[in-house]
Amino acid sequence: MEFKTAKLKNGLEIVAECDDAAFSTALGFFVNTGARDETDEVSGVSHFLEHMVFKGTPSRSAEDVNREFDEMGAHYNAFTNEENTVYYAAVLPEYLPSTVRLLADLMRPSLRVEDFDTEKKVILEEIKMYDDQPPFGVDEKCRAAFFGNHPLSRSVLGTAASVGALNADQMRQYFERRYSPRNIVLVGSGRIDFSQLCETAEQCCGSWPTVEEGRPLPPAVPQAGFHVVCKDTAAQEYAIMMCSGPTASDADRYAAKILATVLGDDSGSRLYWELVDPGMAEHCSLHHHEYLNAGMFLTYMSCDPEYAAENLKRIAGIYQNAIAKGITQAELDQAKNKINSRVVLGSERPRGRLFNVGANWVQRREYRSVRNDLDAVEAITLKDVAAVQQKYPLTQPTTFVVGPLAEISSAA
């Protein structure tokens, strides 16, 4: 296992974790752009653009793109979040150069008006699909209330109105600003011939023009609050709670992961034993999400509406108790055992490692091996977890509750 980096003259970086023993190769272009880089007028454009990238280039039609990926037997896709848009493919090692050539070509899309109009219908269908699946939409409302005017308050999908009003010129302007080679990293993992990767990248990406485009990273100033949204077609009641947490560059993010595992892992956590095991909630979990210069703890709960008020009380009680009394050594050890196993198992396949290697580079410009992560988790003490609880109390959340209930009392 060897980590290698290179940089083209136009600023495009290439990073790879090369493993000669792997059976496959995973490759991805990580673009530093997402919902946080949008304005109200173009809300949803990053995600729409991600779809349009597969619609063809000056030398390939949309059908050519899909056909060529399938001819290589590639397992490929893309996703957009608040901070990144990622295009990736897992292939057999012999297809490394042709996969890089194809993905690189996609990074210079035609954005034809006809394709834009057809794909807009698909995006609007995607929005309608989620709208039929509660609690969709409420997580975005909660995010907006939590982050206030901060760029991270923006919705990734946008709304039917904002996507409906978008035109192809607006998308082109956004593309010119954001898809500069200085804003893109080519990431590889698995069996990689690094010099071949760099040569192919130079041929395909070396002529991309550089645009200087910054990204404001203001600190977040979250607002606590309690909101109920009535959706009478929903069967279950859903609650989403956001609280501040360590950012992507904070050293205490590992202690935050441990805390989230002890209090709110899907199984064997305090939320699990008090809400899920007794059948009071279908699901209840706590996770830590990290962003550039911002971070949050997110609690998610779904349950029979009858138990919603009681469950919110129990969640608040669990968080208060954890701050007052801390977690136990046995809980810390159990969380470490779980996380260690997840890290090792999640890293066995190159496509699992790709996202880890890529995220470390785009968020922190650092390489972390599996061993580095295991060591960081192993080093966490009860004191570290207590410090995170003091610094980021889970007891002052922004809460949104959605479901058939018209009102529900705040547990706080």
Next chain:
Amino acid sequence: MPQPILSHEFENGLVLLGEPMESVESAAFSILVPAGSVYESADRSGLATVTCEMTQRGCGKRDSRQFITDLENLGVQRGESVASAHMSFGGATLAKNLPATLRIYADLLRRPHLPDDQLDAARLAALQELRSIEDDPSHKVMLELKRRYYPDPWGRPSEGDVAAVEAITIEEIRGHFQRLFRPNGTIIGVAGQIDWAAAKDLVGELLADWKPISADEAADGERGVRTEHLAHQSNQTQIGIAYHSVPYRHPDYFRASGAVGVLSGGMSARLFTEVREKRGLCYTVFASHHTQRDRACVLCYAGTSSERAQETLDVTLGELRRISQGILPEELARLKARVKSGLIMQGESSSSRSGAIARDWYHLGHARTLAELGKLVDDLTVSAINEYLEENPPNDFTVVTLGPAPLEVPVAA
């Protein structure tokens, strides 16, 4: 590369399969117990699911909490599910922890407490799961499609129904366990960084003295209606279509599933191209081959806004019919490339392999190596698939829709 698959059948009928994989640090296991939802009576639909939940609420010397705590300290990422034929328990962990993990699961298989005082909680969990299906219309339409396509009880959703789950008693749960948890018919697959001889000795120590029980196989009952609309307040209409196919163990299986791969495997496949790419009719559309041991079908799904649902149904049915005119050589070439790279990537995952070898044994009475599977895919030809399609054109469709208004289903469907 992967080695041959090892197998051992104990005298009581229990089958252990192993696939050593040098390239991974993990070991995974998959246990199939012949105690699925087809063994329930019609008025106790959901009994297998609640029994499955109850087996995890204490076994051997461990209570419910100790069971989960011990598995988590062993780093086991576990999962369980109930299908028509089987209840499945599986997981993966660091290879050194596999023996201790199997010891715990042997207690679950043979000595679950099935405690009376946990029944309400297990029942509530099952009821919550049933409610959540109502909030996931795409999931719901496919459950309702299978329910109508297969003869009862083979299409019955394992989640059950509210009235039945509310009525289940602890005696019925214990009865389901005593009647059906047995070595004969149980299959255990282990894969990854395993020591086969040690695994065989351990499973022998834990399970070789487990007494076999005979159980009656479920008989085929009635099939549901072929076309039905279910009213649902939503933006989109969900469309589910099912038609005949052959099961995994049938000699024509690879020809039949190859044709499905041309319809829906990769983004250049026909349904994605015609329904989404060219017309922008929907976000999700797919067809997949669904197999049981003795029956199978092709399941298709599309979800789209109600005003375009009729066109989506018409275009989708049109593509299903058109495939009987034959596939093209380039379509088969793409399918082979995709399947073969998928097989090689399966070789990087102990969980994929432990599950696959256990399922293979159930369907075939032997397990196929990745190399054998690759050969079967290599041997597919355009003429063989087209011959199959000519003799077995997609027709006689079962169509279930869920949404604000019914659609016109062509009579010829």
